[in-house]
Structures are given as C-alpha cells and as structure tokens.
Amino acid sequence: MAIRVMIDALLAERGMSVGEFAEKIGITSANVAVLKNGRARAVRFSTLDAICRVLDCQPGEILLWEDD
Secondary structure (H helix, E strand, C coil), rough: CEEECCCCHHHHHCCCHHHHHHHHCCCCCHHHHHHHHHCCCCCHHHHHHHHHHHCCCCCHEEEECCCC
C-alpha cells in the first residue's frame, strides 16, 4: 500500500512504549501493531484524533504517502 503509518518513529522520539501508547489512545496493543505494520485498511477519525493528541502531532506526521 502507498500509505505508510509513521507511529514507530514518533513513539521512539517520545520515548513511549506501544503498551503505554495503546492505553492512552484507548485501543489494544494488537490494533496498534496492525497500524504500525501497515496492515490497517482504515483509521477512524476519533482514533486519529486520539493519536494526534497523545503524540502532540499533526495527521501529516503520522500518515505518509509514497508512490508504489
């Protein structure tokens, strides 16, 4: 898929674990892994909002489009 989710880099920059992140945004660690590994087919705006709030970032810092 041409859309990459950059959660790994943002978590590393902030020194936050996947478990801590999952708890703060209100989804399971397994669902965070689905996002991180590029297997997600969709992201709810409420989840994207929570991710941006917790990581103090903009949606464009999370989602990156790359031509295949």
